[in-house]
């Protein structure tokens with residue numbers, strides 16, 4: 001990776017209070033970027049800010065619920081007021097779920113679409129004029145589930161497929177304008193995402209069915225993101241299992257459905273049981 005690529009770039013990371021977003025904010029700060037951290041947990045971000053950059057003037061923390069359009073507009077305005085430009089927008093804030101559709105309160109799907117899809121659309125809409133000016137970059141952190149569906153994640157998969165469709169379209173609209181649009185799909189990564197995932201009634205799952213210690217670390221995932229950005233890539237699909245799943249879904253969809261069923265059936269507390 002070209003480590004000087006990020007020097008003095010203004011980078012907004014949504015969902016920067018935890019997991020992949022926090023690791024990315026840390027990495028961008030280490031590489032000399034001016035980092036804007038956005039999430040709902042403002043106290044947590046303010047406490048973390050000194051770790052992001054040695055120069056406190058190079059970090060801005062903005063309280064932002066990405067499902068609220070005014071919060072996203074404010075995030076962009078606050079960034080431009082402080083730094084005067086935007087080079088990279090990382091739409092990372094996200095929420096997962098685990099419950100069969102037949103049992104699901106529909107408010108769960110609404111919430112996932114509001115955070116994962118609309119959060120990306122709102123932030124991108126308000127940042128776009130500045131990104132076009134800087135010939136900058138917009139990223140959507142999706143998931144392997146944004147290519148190949150996972151059962152008991154109807155709202156999650158739908159929202160990630162939707163983000164992919166949105167960003168793939170935006171890329172073509174601005175093909176001649178110097179805007180780089182990256183669809184970034186991590187595989188399983190150790191984070192809080194499964195604890196915070198919503199179950200059928202909309203409450204938090206509060207535990208993880210996976211052995212988080214065996215997954216890719218958020219720091220490794222952030223390294224791949226930085227690498228993809230510095231090469232102005234259009235798409236990145238992480239982990240061997242992730243890439244195999246996406247290709248198998250394209251080439252052998254019915255077989256992949258059966259394999260995916262078996263995979264989720266073996267999860268701790270599987271919704272199929």
Ligand SMILES: NC(=O)c1ccc[n+]([C@@H]2O[C@H](COP(=O)([O-])OP(=O)(O)OC[C@H]3O[C@@H](n4cnc5c(N)ncnc54)[C@H](OP(=O)(O)O)[C@@H]3O)[C@@H](O)[C@H]2O)c1
Nearest residue numbers: 015017018019020040041065066093094188189191192193
């Ligand atoms: N971990 C994985 O296995 C994995 C795999 C593929 C894709 N992803 C994707 O990676 C992204 C980051 O997830 P993670 O794994 O790092 O999970 P995480 O540790 O749970 O972090 C999620 C982040 O999103 C923020 N967030 C949630 N709802 C928000 C809202 N309404 N407005 C603003 N921020 C909000 C959270 O901050 P606050 O609670 O402070 O708002 C937190 O900073 C997500 O889009 C997720 O879907 C994760």
